[in-house]
Amino acid sequence: MYEYVTNTERDSTRGQNVRKFNAKRAVDYARRLSFPRLVGTPAEPEARRIVQNWLAELGLQPKEDAFHFFPMLPFGMLRVLLGAGLLLLIIHRLLLSSVPWFGALFGLVLPLVARKLWARYRRAAAEKLYDRRAEHPFVAAVTPGAGWQLRSSNIVADLPCRGEPVERLVLSAHTDSKSQNMSIVTRAVCSILFTLGVFVLPLATTPALFWPAWLLGLPGVIWWTFWALAVLSGVVLLTLKVANESPGAVDNAGACGVLMETAQALVADPPAGVAVRVLFTGAEELGLAGGYHYVRGLAEEPEWREATYLNFEGVGLGTKIWLATGTGPDKLRQAAAERAVEFAEQVSAAAGVKTKRLGRLVGGEADHIPLVEAGLAAVTLMFSGPNGTKIHTAGDRPELIQESSLAAAGEIVLAAIRRLEKSR
Secondary structure, three states, X not given: OXXXXXXXXXXXXXXXXXXXXXXXXXXXXXXXXXXXXXXXXXXXXXXXXXXXXXXXXXXXXXXXXXXXXXXXXHHHHHHHHHHHHHHHHHHHHHHHHHOHHHHHHHHHHHHHHHHHHHHHHHHHHHOXXXXXXXXXXXXXXXXXXXXXXXXXXXEEEEOOOEEEEEEEEEEEEEOOOOEEOOOHHHHHHHHHHHHHHHHOHHHHHHHHHXXXXXXXXXXXXXXXXXXXXXXXXXXXXXXXXXXXXOOOHHHHHHHHHHHHHHHHHHHHXXXXXXXXXXXXXXXHHHOOHHHHHHHHHHHHOHHHHHOEEEEEEOOOOOOEEEEEOOOOOOHHHHHHHHHHHHHHHHHHHHOOOOEEEEOOOOOOOOOHHHHHHOOOEEEEEEEEOOOHHHOOOOOOOHHHOOHHHHHHHXXXXXXXXXXXXXXX
16 A cells, blocks of 8 residues: 655655656646647547557557547437427417416426427437437438538546556546537526526416416516527527637646546556546537447446546636536436545545535536446536636637646545545
């Protein structure tokens, strides 16, 4: 067993094998990876080659796990979903204005219809590794490029371990980037307003079943205001477009830098009884395709299904961290996700970093989603800061990367490894 010391003790320690995370070197890794690298452009495989070369220089044997996927059908289905939601909101308003009691009754049904449409989209999103045009003929017919196939790869490297592995830990980050015609904050706000407008706001019209004049008073004014905001948000979301203008410094080169420096630290001082894997996913920005492909490959590596998965997003923005995870469709999967969140809370506290829970991402996605859907213990550590509005824009440049943010991520990772070593 290795002896660990605190940060303040490291400089005075002599003759001990001390595991260190060099934040300056992690920043250097991140900056060298900060260039536009959208899937489907020549820069995306170049980014993967850089990561592979770095890992090979450490004496590791990185595996490139290639896959292809069909991104346009799920995105087309999402646009159809937005359009359908807008249509339902408009019908609801017209009914409330003409026959209030019937409009209120329709308001009880609307969230159920929206929920069914959303579940249909989520299934299609999870199956983007396959060509599903035959199963969704209408969406395929109205979606340009529905059969468009893209290729990407995950990069997987297993780090050295002292002794027989007893615990397993997977650290992940995505290598691709993208830009959009709106900031991620705008997208998130519009997504929240539209979601509330479709799933919650219709239920608030229930009093009109018994009191039609309810919508004429102050409650009605408030309701109409939120209805208008929801409709406007849906229209804005329909204009969303993807481009290749973002260098992707904090989304997600910073997290890749953390994984690289972690690999370097553990090659120098391998953990005892803890198998650590670094996973660099591809095509995260186009619907989490790399995450879904990784899950599919676990059929050949069942031992890694028992690992704890820590996914990193936005490292470099600051030291405020949200723990994001989605609950699975049954209690078993919920329990696995909860274990990952609790583990992240404990190791973050041990590293002196505060975290807050964020149950679900509205208007965004991260690589923990396919893992949680597969019943794995996974959580995304989402770093945030004042420059978050520059994510997915040309302004996500290397100058944004804060060394203190990468240092915090590194301390969390080392605390996680120490905890797993002690639990053997």
